[in-house]
Amino acid sequence: MKAPAVEVCGLQVRRGRTTVFDGLDVTIAAGAITRLLGPSGCGKTTLMRSIVGVQKTAGGTVTVLGEPAGSAQLRHLVAYDTQAASVYPDLTVRQNLRYFAGVVGAPRGDIDRVIGQVSLQGQADQLVSSLSGGQENRVSLAVAMLGSPELIILDEPTVGLDPVLREELWKVFRTLAEGGATLLVSSHVMDEALRCDRLLLMRAGKLIADTTPDGLLAETGTSDPDAAFLTLIEREAAA
Numbered sequence: 683m684k685a686p687a688v689e690v691c692g693l694q695v696r697r698g699r700t701t702v703f704d705g706l707d708v709t710i711a712a713g714a715i716t717r718l719l720g721p722s723g724c725g726k727t728t729l730m731r732s733i734v735g736v737q738k739t740a741g742g743t744v745t746v747l748g749e750p751a752g753s754a755q756l757r758h759l760v761a762y763d764t765q766a767a768s769v770y771p772d773l774t775v776r777q778n779l780r781y782f783a784g785v786v787g788a789p790r791g792d793i794d795r796v797i798g799q800v801s802l803q804g805q806a807d808q809l810v811s812s813l814s815g816g817q818e819n820r821v822s823l824a825v826a827m828l829g830s831p832e833l834i835i836l837d838e839p840t841v842g843l844d845p846v847l848r849e850e851l852w853k854v855f856r857t858l859a860e861g862g863a864t865l866l867v868s869s870h871v872m873d874e875a876l877r878c879d880r881l882l883l884m885r886a887g888k889l890i891a892d893t894t895p896d897g898l899l900a901e902t903g904t905s906d907p908d909a910a911f912l913t914l915i916e917r918e919a920a921a
């Protein structure tokens with residue numbers, strides 16, 4: 683078996699007066715798509731920030747591809763698409779990608795590849811400020827796919843996208859995973875919960891399940907991800 687892509691041990695994070703994690707342990711398998719699911723405020727973004735190495739931590743360790751999170755060696759190996767689009771509104775789609783390709787050292791040919799992968803061929807020369815919210819999100823997703831990152835962290839990438847586009851993006855995620863990349867994809871809704879290889883369910887800063895789509899349904903005796911999540915929460919509360 684391959685070494686895990688990410689190992690989080692005893693992670694402690696406080697943000698403001700909130701203790702977000704008080705000793706969180708999480709392992710993320712390499713070469714798979716892991717879905718990080720849980721209600722708003724449960725700590726998904728904080729966990730992603732900790733893995734990228736931009737979150738101040740109060741204890742524990744986060745090891746990414748064998749290195750401490752945030753190490754210089756990881757800079758070109760880890761891609762992160764934040765929840766809020768983080769591209770330049772006063773540049774076109776293509777100009778943004780050209781700029782970020784330079785930053786991560788991606789080849790020129792990558793720009794057209796990623797524009798195609800997020801279906802923005804028709805908007806390539808449009809200013810980002812003139813795009814819809816969903817299109818703007820896709821630009822930052824395209825940025826995360828530049829180069830050949832080994833670990834791709836996407837914070838709620840399909841929120842606000844129509845079903846056809848979501849379908850297309852899942853195909854892209856699958857292709858990236860088949861090419862050997864590890865994907866961590868968060869969502870606060872359970873839809874698409876069954877489209878991944880691994881499922882991490884979080885609630886209030888705690889991991890309440892580390893399973894597979896089939897495992898989730900089998901363990902909870904339901905065919906509906908929402909019902910499964912509620913069952914797990916009830917079990918946790920009763921324990």
Ligand SMILES: Nc1ncnc2c1ncn2[C@@H]1O[C@H](COP(=O)(O)OP(=O)(O)O)[C@@H](O)[C@H]1O
Nearest residue numbers: 697698700702721722723724725726727728729
């Ligand atoms: N900048 C911040 N200052 C103080 N508390 C924060 C900050 N950002 C997030 N939090 C708190 O940390 C917890 C986890 O937030 P977050 O990781 O963003 O959750 P999620 O991504 O699952 O919605 C929440 O209770 C949130 O209110």
Ligand SMILES: [Mg+2]
Nearest residue numbers: 726727765837
């Ligand atoms: Mg979040």
